Amino acid sequence: MKIGLVDDRMIDLEKLNGIISRIQNVEIIFSTTSAEEAYDQIKKETIDLLIADIEMPHLSGYELADIIHSHALNISVIFVTGNSGYAVHAFELNVHDYIMKPYTNDRLMKSIERLMEKSRSAELTGRLYLKQKNDIHIVQKKDIVFIERSGRATTIYTKEEEIKTYLTLNELEGELRERDFIRSHRSFIINIHYVKNFSLYAKNSYVITFEGLDKQAMITKEKVDFLQKYYF
Structure with missing residues (x-):
């Protein structure tokens, strides 16, 4: 599974990197504090999963998820955020998970493992x-x-x-x-x-x-x- 990470706070981004790097069969394609850089990668659809903060300057994680949803890109989304106010909207965008900060390592790892299992057990993709x-x-x-x-x-x-x-x-x-x-x-x-x-x-x-x-x-x-x- 190819994963992209975006959070405008470096300390939160480093935490994401530390957790993801311990999971087998995943590859971090990009890790950035810039939502604009994440947007460029999404347009190329080089990832299977985007893990994003929601409230970021210039371009929000919610807007990135909306682009994925409205353009029907085959990219799953996990929000990792300190704001609970977007939960209903996240449901409307069919995001995989909505994780509140602060969170445990196990909480995020289980969410990704659940997504990987869902992908494996889905009806034949083709x-x-x-x-x-x-x-x-x-x-x-x-x-x-x-x-x-x-x-x-x-x-x-x-x-x-x-x-x-x-x-x-x-x-x-x-x-x-x-x-x-x-x-x-x-x-x-x-x-x-x-x-x-x-x-x-x-x-x-x-x-x-x-x-x-x-x-x-x-x-x-x-x-x-x-x-x-x-x-x-």
């Missing part, structure tokens, strides 16, 4: 399980080209097949938090690796064509700008 009446359809996530919501039904497109499901895009978006997938439009989730071309459709939207598939999807201008900034 697969999506779709219940269809009496059957369970298993789809390799890497094979998904895009997903479209139309009416009350959702269609998952791969190069080989079209799979119908009654899961909503919000539900599927939660299952596809890998960096490969983005919500391109209110009715579409796309796999960026299959994108071939964007063609202007209207003032604020584009049509997407894909490699190896005749079907098309939609993307907003805002998401095209996002892709150009963070992916391409």
